[in-house]
Amino acid sequence: MASKAAVIQKINLLTKSTEMIKHKLFTHRNGYLWLCLSLLLLGACKPEEEELGPVRLFRPTLKEPLMSQGNWVQATWQQVKEASSYTAEISKDTFQTVAATVEIDTNLVTFEGLEWETLYQVRVRANSSNPEFNSKMAELGEIKTPRFPTIWIPPTKFDVTDRAIIVRWKTEGAPVTAIRVLLGADSSLVKQVEVTDDDRAAAMKLIDGLQPSTNYLVYLMSGEAERGWGNYVTKESLGAADMIIDLTDIDDPNALEDTLDAVPDGSVIVLKKGVPYTLSSYRFGKSLTIASEIDFSPELATIEVGSLAFEEGTEIESLTLRGIRFTGEFSSHYVFNIDKATTVGTIKIESCEIHSLRGVARIKTSAVQIDSFLINNCVIDSISGYGLVNMDNDDAHVENIKISNSTISQAEQFIRSKTSTNSIVIENCTLFEVTKTGSTMFDYRGSDGANNVNQVKIYNTIIGPGWDSGGAESVAIKGRNGNLNGIDVSNSFITSDFELSDPATEIPGLSAHGRPADELWADPLNGDFTIVDNSFNSVAGDPRWNP
Structure with a gap:
């Protein structure tokens, strides 16, 4: 058997080895901790955050409802900060094609010379001094232009018989001097009827001698100027x-x-x-x-x-x-x-x-x-x-x-x-x-x-x-x-x-x-x-x- 002194010596050696291992592990762990802490400190010591560069402009938003009181359409939108100008477009087929484009420096545009009684769509883009940062197109909506401002008044069902019609009009502008009656099928002239002072006072004219079940196109004339027009279809005859x-x-x-x-x-x-x-x-x-x-x-x-x-x-x-x-x-x-x-x-x-x-x-x-x-x-x-x-x-x-x-x-x-x-x-x-x-x-x-x-x-x-x-x-x-x-x-x-x-x-x-x-x-x-x-x-x- 080993002596008592030898056993004690082995125990001391084992204890010393354990302490050395603990020291090494502590040292390595602290090294890792110090390394992580150093990296964090280096990041924190960065002088300043980088500034953001230019960004795309916001899309314009509608300010007032679209307006049309003639053969024109007007649109207004909220001003966009940093916008140098605006590009506005109008279309009548939901922008499959563009009817007109304008570039303006205000938040209001009027498109003129449009077709009567037609639905139009409007969109607008805010432009930056650098085109790369222009906004995307903003759809502002759609609106229908009114009918042509005719003085002709559409007939009621009581203004038409099988062989006659009553033509009515508004007493605005130059007086009506004649009424032209055309055949709807081929626009050939059927008759021209002169308008008397009594007709003008009543703002109406009875035109007879027409055929049953026939489509007619009627023009109101002031001299040679057309003041309005409309369609009439005479009623079916009652029979023999x-x-x-x-x-x-x-x-x-x-x-x-x-x-x-x-x-x-x-x-x-x-x-x-x-x-x-x-x-x-x-x-x-x-x-x-x-x-x-x-x-x-x-x-x-x-x-x-x-x-x-x-x-x-x-x-x-x-x-x-x-x-x-x-x-x-x-x-x-x-x-x-x-x-x-x-x-x-x-x-x-x-x-x-x-x-x-x-x-x-x-x-x-x-x-x-x-x-x-x-x-x-x-x-x-x-x-x-x-x-x-x-x-x-x-x-x-x-x-x-x-x-x-x-x-x-x-x-x-x-x-x-x-x-x-x-x-x-x-x-x-x-x-x-x-x-x-x-x-x-x-x-x-x-x-x-x-x-x-x-x-x-x-x-x-x-x-x-x-x-x-x-x-x-x-x-x-x-x-x-x-x-x-x-x-x-x-x-x-x-x-x-x-x-x-x-x-x-x-x-x-x-x-x-x-x-x-x-x-x-x-x-x-x-x-x-x-x-x-x-x-x-x-x-x-x-x-x-x-x-």
Whole structure:
């Protein structure tokens, strides 16, 4: 065994070695710490932070709304600090091309010599003394220039007959001395009419000797200077003289109903304007046209209807209702409530006003065949749950539906059917509060194979929000139900307050207009759909409301 002294010596050597290792580790660790501390101190002792170099200028922001009161557009923007000048550009195709560019040293620009009644976009850039630091282009918005300042006053529907027109104008500037009438088809001169002192005092002139259903272009002249112009389309003639049944000398409200049974097939019954006729539940058995007289009076003949229909088994070519105001009970009356088997070529409602009914046309029985149902140039409002066209039987057929040049507002339903339809055309129409909350605008609700539409065309039409007729505090509706095929939408719009309760029912192709109905139209809740929004750059909707 090792002696006690040897063991103690080994323990001392081991202790000494351990102390040396600890010293080395401490020394190295401190070295690292000192190194890190030194680097930090060197960084802190750097004399100064480097200054930032020049930066890109901020984009200008709009100061006042864009302005246009002639064939010019004016824009102003907030000054940009450090800007040496500004570059402003204007375009009429969202800057696919630039119509004009100017460089200015103020924050205001006026673009002059622009086209009348045209939508323009404006953008601007702040320029630095070093072009490298110019701002990016700032879009300032868009605005539509007004119409040419013509003295011509657009005609009302009462300023045109089948063979004459009334031309009206503003008494501003040089006096009107003559009116030139050109044929719309080829601009050939039809006639020049001299304007008398009496005409000038009245600021109007009646021009007759024209042809029915013809487009004319009229120029107001002061000597050889053009003061304004506009288009007129004369009305369709009532028909051959030997087929006209004239009731305009009779004021009796029962005269129409008393006459219907006695007149021959194909007759044209002419009603006196202003007379309230009663025709509660008549059944037609022959082709007829019923129309208000054609003159310049703003009144219409009025028919208080209950439910017009057809004799059972009737086969007729056409039934036309023209220039008539239809009224009745919102909860129970219709223009047509067809309840017997019948075959009709065409039902046409032309230039009529229809107000406060349960429905315009309801078919509630089987074995009804209508080839075409046409509504043109009408104003329709306050229609209850049966809407405009309603095939309420699985064996009731309307092959083709066309609604054109018309305004429809506050209708709980639009088009509903339990059977298929060949085609639907909606063209040049203004629709506001059409289809009640939660319901479907184009509702083809028949069983499989009986819920098809082969083609749907929506052209030049504006659609506003649905109708909250029941106090639901929502205007969201559904767009379509069933198999609507061949949907073709062109130049047609929905206002920003149009809502869908089910996105899957969207009608594809409708363009969103960025403003609500009450900013697009003058007073939609009171039936004035004149377009007042200068940012609306399309010609769409019922033509009667074009600015």
